[in-house]
Amino acid sequence: MSAKRPILILQMQRMGDLILSYPLLLWLARQYPGHPLFVAAEEIFYKPLMRISPKATYVPWTGVNILRQQHFELVINLSIREEAARLAHDLRAEARLGPTQTPDGVRFVHGPWQLYRTSLVGNNRFNRFHWADLNAMDAIPAKAMATTRFDPPRTLPPDTGRVGLFLGASEPGKRPSAAFWADLVRELLGRGLRPVLFGGPAEKDLGRQVMALSKAPALNLCGTLGLDEFGAVGQSLALLVTPDTGPMHLAAWTGLKCLNLSMGHVNPWETGPYPPGHLVLRADMDCAHGCWQCTRDRLHCHAPFAPARIAVLAARVAAGDKPDKLARLTLPGLTLSSTARRHGLFALHRLDPDAPDAQRLVSRFWQAFFLWRLGGRAEPAALAAWNELAGSAPEAANALLTHIPEMGRQLKHGLRTGALLSDTFWTCSPAVARPLAGYVQMALANGCHSRTAWAEALELLEALISVSG
CATH class of the missing domain: 1.20.120 (Four Helix Bundle (Hemerythrin (Met), subunit A))
Known part of the structure; x- marks a missing residue:
């Protein structure tokens, strides 16, 4: 019996994007049993995450020429990089999904959902599909996605008291300021919690600023842990308070409960913590829905994130409060949602009792419309x-x-x-x-x-x- 052809995923983006391709790897393993899975990615990201990754053979971008020797059953390009599109075109494959580009520069996107995703550039105001789902919707039957169950985050004993604060994000507009973090450290300590600062090498200076401003006995681990070590230390935390960043996805995938401070030009429907049971806090203002790039004079969406309010919420989450109890908290200018799954897809369940406004209703309609026309739903x-x-x-x-x-x-x-x-x-x-x-x-x-x-x-x-x- 001949060996089955391998399947290749091209994921040349950042760490968070790589982790959001993990569900696709799990689904492919079930949908194509016996087909080896290959992933071409940046070694700096995939190597520290090998322990938590679904089974796959990883190939660094510097070694992708060996892929030209293979004949693939399917190539899925999840990258926006031109070299990935050229490679996806050149490789021998029975089928392709995502962007390809010919040697003379002609670009083509294979798969209606990959095309839908491309159409969101600058146009995601009403989008209600998560990147992790869009990665898979052309390749994986809806029934297979609907029957998948992801574990909720673990619950530690209420007296654990250790709350992680991940300070950084890929862009300054997506994270709180040093002054915010310093105030939050003091507020958490005042509620009997023990804050721990996390960040990569790029956050070492920010960590020092937060410590100097807070003048408080927090533990500063910024720049001291690798990604695998961060994942391991996270197992001892009751909660991670974090902006939308790659380590947030790492924490969520490993079962650490996340409180996502979703600020700046991000859309939590697209890049929020993917498994169910996490919390997302977002400014309750019209421009904060589906923001692709801020066009205002300043980041107005940062203002409602008052450290005292966040500390109260974090303390209740660390104490084990359920969403129905959290919904009673007063969080002026903010909306609190829990991540969930609905009909096999990622969903954000708002915890406030307010009736859906026009923004939410339009978004629901377009989600249902595209599921009907592109996804074969009723x-x-x-x-x-x-x-x-x-x-x-x-x-x-x-x-x-x-x-x-x-x-x-x-x-x-x-x-x-x-x-x-x-x-x-x-x-x-x-x-x-x-x-x-x-x-x-x-x-x-x-x-x-x-x-x-x-x-x-x-x-x-x-x-x-x-x-x-």
Whole structure:
């Protein structure tokens, strides 16, 4: 019996992105039994994580030429880097997913969900799909994802008292200031907790600043632990308070309960702690939903994160309070959510009792719509989401309905002539229509504006008309 062809994942991004590909590895092992799994990634990231990674053969980018000797069953490119797209095109494979690029620079994205993900660049306001799920949705059947169970974070005895604070993030706008961390250290100590500062080599100076400002007896481990050591030390913590960063995903994957301070230009629906049972705190303001890049005069979303409020919440979580009890806390200007799974996909469950606003209802509709059109889910779910939107947020629904004729005019013109009336088709659409307009414009370019691509775009518009009419 001949050996089965291997499957390759190209993941050339940062540590957090690598960890968010772990669920895909687990699903591939079940969906393609006997097929060896290969991962091409940055050695600096994958090597310290080998102990927690699902079984796979890792190849450093410096050694990817050996991959050209293989014939793959499937190549999945999860990287945005040009060299990864070129490699994905060049390798021998029965099938490909994600971006590829020919030697003369022609780029093509394989797989409708990978294309959907590409369409989110600058256009993720209403997105409700997590990166870890989008990694897999073209390759793994929905039923397999729906029957997967991820363990909730462990619960330590209430008297453990050790709370980790991960200080850094990839960009300053995504993390609190040194003054915030210093105040939080003092607030935690005042509640009988023992804060421990964590960070990589880049956070050594920040750790020293926090210690100097706090003038408190916290333990500063910034720059002293490798990733594997950080994962091991995390097993002794009751909680990790952390911005959206790679070590947050490491902590969540290893079962350490996380309180994610989701601030700056991140979207917790896309990159929040993936397993169920973690907590996400986000500013309750319109611009904080689906933020891709801040365009305001300053980071207004940082202001509601008052250290005293965070310390109260952290103390209750460390004491073992359940979400229903945490929902009673008063957190002005903030929304508290718990991570969960709904119909096999990542979900954020808001703990406040407020009725869903227009933002949430529009997001729910587009999630149901794309699950119907791209994922083969039943139409009634999309219809129910539309009815909820139209009934509870009629202004948003009417804004979308009003724009449908213009979208139809543009697409019919394109079917006749091969080009849109304007290359600003999606950017000039009202916000409520941009999820579809952005996907359609990306799909047309991906299909080289062929008649088939125009016909498929019109089918999507007709589907929208059918559920909203």
